[in-house]
Amino acid sequence: MSPRTEPRCWLVAPARWVCRRVAGWPQRRLLRWGRVLAGVLTPLLAGRRRIARTNLALCFPTLDEAAREALVRANTRASVTGLLEMARAWYAPGGALRGLAEVEGLEHLQAARRGGRGVLLLTAHFPHLDLGGRLLGEALGEPLSCMVRRVDGSCGERLMQDGRQHAFASVIGKKDVRGLLRTLSRGGLVAYLADQNFTYNSAFVPFFGVPAATLTTTPDLARRAGVEILPYWCQRLPDGRYRVRIDPPWDEAHGSDPAAFAARYMRELEAVVRAHPEQYLWWHRRFKTRPAGEASPY
Template sequence: MRCWAITPLVWSARVVARLPQRVLLTLGETLAIALWPLLGRRRRIARINIDLCFPELSVAQRRTLLRRNMAATMIGALELLRAWYAPSSALQGLVRIEGLERLQAAQARGHGVLLFTGHFTGSELVTRLLAEQLGRPIRAVIRRHNSPCLEETYEAARAPVFGPTLAKKDVRGLLKVLQAGEPVGYSADQNFTYQNAFVPFFGVPASTLTTVPELVRRGRAEMLPFWFHRDAAGIYRVRIEAPWAGWAEATPEEAAAIYMRELETVVREHPEQYLWVHRRFKTRPMGEPAIY
């Protein structure tokens, strides 16, 4: 795609970003139905993940969860546009935050903060909503896109909101930002093939990054769990919690297991809003067959 061809899409995205909340949510649900035949690969991945993680549900219940998850995933794509392009005036009244004082206190101490969370469908929008309340940008760690044109477009959208983004493997850049006292949103719940350990996630061994406590120590930062969901009224409910007991002192594998245990607890509260379309269990322990 030529870069000039993206311009009309950006202008369309700016229009979507300003839609009333109820209209945006309805649009996402409608698109999920309309595009259902085109989402076959992602539906298959989400179905496998849901079947693995919720064996206690009936087949009918798991298929209902799949439909709700695909709707939330499509809404998440629209929420991404809102995160990037909406004016602050369009975000008023959309968020309720518990524990903001924990983040403010860490910042007052001059510490960087790793806001440790997971991949939920509205992650970037909620991060921006939190930043609006905090009064300063929260840096984002992202995976670079393979297309230079798309990457340029994405960075141009993100940078005014989050500041220059940090690449997923840019450890030096992340440490520099934390050492400078900045807050960073961070997730480590996708499949890792390096510095990893297999720990239980919904009872399934999941290849998980083990180095997060070391990143926090080297960054002279604090870790605060950062959870959120969108409620039935379309309001984003955010919780900033105290650090998990024993996490900072645990072995790398134990710390990864604590993270997955805490994440699972939160995902079970609103499972339709987790990013099940990701191949979370792609890497398997030695001798185990492929899942996807």
Template sequence: MRCWFTPLLAAFAWTVGRLPQPLLLACGRALAWLLWPPLKERRRIARINIDLCFPELPPHRRRRLADASVVNTVIGVFELVRAWHAPAWRLRDAARIEGLEHLQAALARGQGVLLMCGHFTHTELAVRLLGEALGRPARVVVRRHNNACLEAWFDASRRAVYGPTIGKKDMRALLTALRAGEPVVYSADQNFNYNHAFVPFFGVPAATLVATPDIVERGRAVLLPFWYRREADGRYAIRIESPWQGWPSGDPVADAARYMAELENVVRECPAQYLWGHQRFKTRPPGEPPLYQ
């Protein structure tokens, strides 16, 4: 398969991977400004979500937060490419990591680890930085791209830093990796229209996957919360927490609600870096009107 734009992507990736961090962030902000009109739909969705989740804020602050989240989403494109193509020297001292010992202890026991996180704009860069500190890659669960050329380039880029990727619905590959004692980064905070329950996320009923406890049990794994944010100095704060006390509880709905509550606490630490442009509340409880039309 020949893709005419692959050399252009390679050149772009080589450059982005080596940019100084302040310049990378500035380029992301500039691109967001250039793309502001085409991002109209993303901005609309982000504003709906922010209005739903932060009703206590005055309207001008909600608008500012929604717009900042869209800017961070564009910056996240540069951070994604950096995750795949930055040389190790460029990432040196780029992160402060707390709780690495929790992950190291589980892996030393030969136990697989489900690193539970959320959809922040720099997730894959955090995974790359974790792998650099750990001395081994963490596997990632991804959504495949519909464009064959882009998917080939994306997959090759990811394989180079994370090893073989795991498709979002490839349960066999996910369980195999966990049973082999590997760390796998996983998030279940986007809209699910199957195997879900409605649990509160910022007080709004959110269709959330309830299969996570079953994945941990069948994978003979342990779940460790994996959180991260970009700080004001451009460095990344990453923390791995010990397992949630009382999780799993035996009630998959209660466990999904616990995950959403823990995630909400983390999102409140850096709300502009969460992926608010996603239709998180697209699936609605029976009888409830749609929110995004």
């Protein structure tokens, strides 16, 4: 690491200490502090909230302005709370997570793993993404691996890399296709996300009725590794606990039309998001890439 980078990251160690403390909080306290921090940080999140407002206007056009603003506020609370849930995912001892989640569809995962095969676990960007992967790993009795986008030289990236190494079996860079295939071929379980805006290997498919540039290479990766794709979703319930649901494999994963799989992915994700619309990463410019002739809404 260069001498110029090291001084900028002196906060990593104390931030790690704070994360470890947060990880041991009772769930009620964690959720309460998520609400408090959301109120404190709201003025600093104006840009992110503006993106969320645009996305929600596109995806929920029938909501009036007051209802959309209420949803923006709820999404801010969920997103900020997600930072605390991330700390819990990274550092909470297994016993602290006991009883925190109900897991459905484990039989689909057990069937896909017959013969020691790996599984590509397809999910999406929710505030409690890391915690959902940790909870699923606890239910299975073995940690998942995860594939994430890395930002070289970032202090926040250093903190996240350290935390995820505690919570996951391995952390694979988003562009490390060989690493992904190697992990799957060795029987690993890899959490994989493909729901953000893509400018390559993508197709425009509907997401809440809006054409969204969506990655199409997921089925090809599974074929190359010789594994199944199983979608899984995690949502926080009104009582503060979590539901992790594993779906059976989709027929589209075995077809010859990658765009059909991408369209199925967005349909299923939309159904999940509609159940708890505040619990999605609306801060991302999901519709930045547009079909020819359309301007970006941002």
